[in-house]
Amino acid sequence: MQTVLYPLKFKPVFKDKIWGGRKIKDVLGIDFGPLPNCGEMWLLSGLWDEQSEVANGDFEGDEINDLVETFMGDLVGESVFDKYGEQFPLLLKIIDANDWLSVQVHPDDELAEKRGLGNGKTEMWYVMQADKDADLVMGFKRELTRMDYVNILKNNQLQSILNHEWVEKDDVFFIPAGRVHALGPGIMVAEIQQTSDTTYRIYDWDRINEAGMSRELHIPQSVEAIDGRMPESFKTEVPDVMNKTVQVVDCQYFVTNLLQLQGEMEKDYTNLDSFVVLMPLEGNFSLKWENGAVFVNQGECVLIPNLIKKVTIRAEQYCKLLEIYCQFEENEV
Numbered sequence: 110m111q112t113v114l115y116p117l118k119f120k121p122v123f124k125d126k127i128w129g130g131r132k133i134k135d136v137l138g139i140d141f142g143p144l145p146n147c148g149e150m151w152l153l154s155g156l157w158d159e160q161s162e163v164a165n166g167d168f169e170g171d172e173i174n175d176l177v178e179t180f181m182g183d184l185v186g187e188s189v190f191d192k193y194g195e196q197f198p199l200l201l202k203i204i205d206a207n208d209w210l211s212v213q214v215h216p217d218d219e220l221a222e223k224r225g226l227g228n229g230k231t232e233m234w235y236v237m238q239a240d241k242d243a244d245l246v247m248g249f250k251r252e253l254t255r256m257d258y259v260n261i262l263k264n265n266q267l268q269s270i271l272n273h274e275w276v277e278k279d280d281v282f283f284i285p286a287g288r289v290h291a292l293g294p295g296i297m298v299a300e301i302q303q304t305s306d307t308t309y310r311i312y313d314w315d316r317i318n319e320a321g322m323s324r325e326l327h328i329p330q331s332v333e334a335i336d337g338r339m340p341e342s343f344k345t346e347v348p349d350v351m352n353k354t355v356q357v358v359d360c361q362y363f364v365t366n367l368l369q370l371q372g373e374m375e376k377d378y379t380n381l382d383s384f385v386v387l388m389p390l391e392g393n394f395s396l397k398w399e400n401g402a403v404f405v406n407q408g409e410c411v412l413i414p415n416l417i418k419k420v421t422i423r424a425e426q427y428c429k430l431l432e433i434y435c436q437f438e439e440n441e442v
Contacts, residue, residue: 114180114184115414116411116412117165117166117168119153119164120161121408121409123141125144125146125147126149127324128148128206128207131147132238132297136237137407148204148206149202149205150202152202153200153201153386154200154304155174155197155198155200155304156306178195180414183416184384187382189383193304199363199386200305204297204298206292209291212311213289215284215287215305217286224330230305230307231360231362233301233365234292234298235280236278236281239276239280243276243293244293245274246289246291247273247288247289247343248272249271253337255332255333258337274343281357283345283360299388301363308327311326312326313326350369352374364433368429368430371426375419375421376419378417384435385413385434386411388430390430391427395425398413399417
């Protein structure tokens, strides 16, 4: 295998869902083939049975975890490899909801390990597009204990306690493991999350499929996962500034920054021991490094290996993109 790393692009994976829509084709211009809809487009995944394949260069067709195994810290960062081993630690998606997703909750690391599920699932949503009057479920209207939650379920009062948030383009929601949530119709989001596909479905809007069957619920599993605490706000405020790096989320699993660009921006990752993923939300950009350049369109992402420390991002016109990486206490920029 050749040993020179370069910025990697990946083949998307399209998933039809009972609640999925067509905005990935109609808004982003990405053809998802014969599927009736595309509820999720996976841009980068390290899940063992659904790994992303490289789409460009000498490693085209190789799976991401194979490259992590081969290049270790040179690809993902020494501290990242020490913590996560040969599995790429993040999963990046675009989700298009044409109907309500189930009301759901995800376990944290401790509970996931206890149940033999690997990682927990903390995530965030960046709203790429939202129809007028679109809303979603985020947490509860008041603080709840687990016993409160059990009693509410017993009395069939879950809908009355769910907190709804009106949604507009560029809204951000951080969703730590344990927070109940559901994406509503007319919303398309970029999702950044831990590498996990564990979801406990607690309500599915009394929906049935074409065979007259309802989807499985996971009520007993959800009780220990629920975190009913109330934050100051469920929505994350993000300053609207040009040509600067603006932090959106900083948690123990990932950092996400927002860049709005016109022209060029130089990035120096010398003090960062991590890969970096760039994901355009609007527009497109070219990424230049010492040995080459790659063009990245809306609806794609590019992974900059830890070995590459200095790059130039150039937007021919306007481009809005997310910058995503891992950062631990001993690994601060």
